[in-house]
Amino acid sequence: MGVIRVHEFTTVDGVVDAPMWTVDYGFPDDLAASIGGITAPAGGILLGRTTFEMFAPAWSTRTAEDDEGAPFFNDTTKYVVSSTLTDAESVWRNSTTVGGYDTERIRELKADRDLYVSGSATLVRALVADGLVDELHLYVYPLSVGEGIRLFPEGTAQKLSLLGVEALSNGVAHLTYGPA
Template sequence: MARLIASAIASLDGYTVDAAGSFDWAAPAEDLHRFVNDLERPIGTYLYGRRMYETMRFWGTQAATDDPSAVIREYAAVWQAADKVVYSSTLDEPSTPSTRIVRSFDAAEVRALVDAADRDVSVGGSTLAGEAMRAGLVDEIHLFAVPVVVGGGTAFFPVGLRMELELIATDRFPDGAVHLHYRVMS
């Protein structure tokens, strides 16, 4: 059975972007990027909000495919192979293959999509992931905490959310980043 997985790279104080909207501080080192590639390989479908999709569609470009770094090219191939569902009331057409636009988030539809999937589904972007968490749809969380405190911005977890989590694994990287893998307890 497929799982709905929420994942993010976040500052140590839990923000995915800082108060200025930047996430330059979150660029993963090559070893962390390779680890992410391995985690993402089983993903069959990505669920994105518009802003996350606009950020991630870089991975569908020739620049990503032709990058001299093997780890970048590998992630581009992983991303391109997956289906994408973008929740947006403003986008008319997707700009990447294997992508469809859905006007609004519907928890029952997402649950049905995950239940019918033969590969895991990933929900990305703090706002959309937060909706999925609030609806009780998320099965697992992969949080990559990078060694920086940004003091504000967009939090990965929505304010007021309470979830019980079981730690499955931790991984530590030379640059000080830590991967935390949790199962959401029902």
């Protein structure tokens, strides 16, 4: 059975919306290594439609010379959870649409490969609620932005178990959670 690892950039007030606020903190080597440790075992990338549509134009034209993460994002098979997107491959190579959210379909994908998820807050909420996330990696930036999409909106109850804590050189805390 594979593992689903989720990576989210978040603020201390829980906002995960288009994280442009990360730019001010740079992308130091220890952050790159930490994220590399999450992506390295992945045999597939699982994305919600909105994140897929944001990532495709940003990553599809990048090369390893532009960004060392480009080969992973471009060469790894991407599975897009969407009931409206019909042809992911025409948007970004190595991409396929798996239909709307279906717990059993996700379990089938996870059965023989590790999956990496980035962003995709709506998808991640469902995966966590259904017990499908094995590792939830939160990179908590030391600022509050006051508004935006939150991973767990008000009224959401979710119990998790702390698996690890890492302080990064740019002031970001990497918190890893698993199922309670």
